[in-house]
Amino acid sequence: MTPPATTTPSAPPAAAAGAQTLNDRVAELIRQKIVKGEFSPGQRLSEAALADSFEISRNTLREVFRTLTKEGLLKHAPNRGVFVAVPSIASIIDIYRVRRLIECQALAQAYPRHPAKKHMREAVEMALKCREAGDWLGVGTANMEFHMAIVELADSERLNNLFAHILVELRLAFGLLKDPEFLHAPYVDMNTKLLELIEAGKFAEGSAALNDYLVHSERIVLAVYARSMPEGGVDGQG
Secondary structure, eight states: OOOOOOSOTTSOHHHHHHHHHHHHHHHHHHHHHHHTTSSOTTOEEOHHHHHHHHTOOHHHHHHHHHHHHHTTSEEEETTTEEEEOOOOHHHHHHHHHHHIIIIIHHHHTOOTTOTHHHHHHHHHHHHHHHHHHTOHHHHHHHHHHHHHHHHHTTOOHHHHHHHHHHHHHHHHHHHTTOOHHHHHHHHHHHHHHHHHHHHTTOHHHHHHHHHHHHHHHHHHHHHHHHHHGGGOOOTTOO
């Protein structure tokens, strides 16, 4: 039986669902461009160019922009346009606070044979290959996959969705640092050691190690971020 329509009378249910799917898809494409470094913090986004690239109307793109602005990933500057957001030091501190709460708890209570362990192993192997090739942005992406897999241990779709958004914000912070090798190189071996603890079933020890790891990462990101900001302003802010 077809479920009752939840849309307004002026919009047929099928059409409304299709429009929502399109908006979601375009929003996710823009998120992925941020994650991959194709859109950098402070970059102005051309409405005309993006609408042509995605083959959508400008009205649809504006709806997507509004969604991503509410998420804190974009910023609208009156009479100037839409820019990729630049995270503040306060937001970085908050991101790491949430990471410690979610990741360390997920790891501490993990099921020993959880399939997310395979995802972690694949992420570590990807990072090793990228390091060998000198692909430091690729190492960063693999690192994010590793931490996403840690959250998957909690078996919560809500946490997975929340954490995916947090990782996009984190990539914005990384994008300001301009030195992906310095930022990501230490964590290839650290992730490998953490995976060894997890595969050995030492989840409490792994959780404690992860907490120290995240504190270390936060200090490095904040220190480099603070040094980089006085060198020049960033378009789209203020």
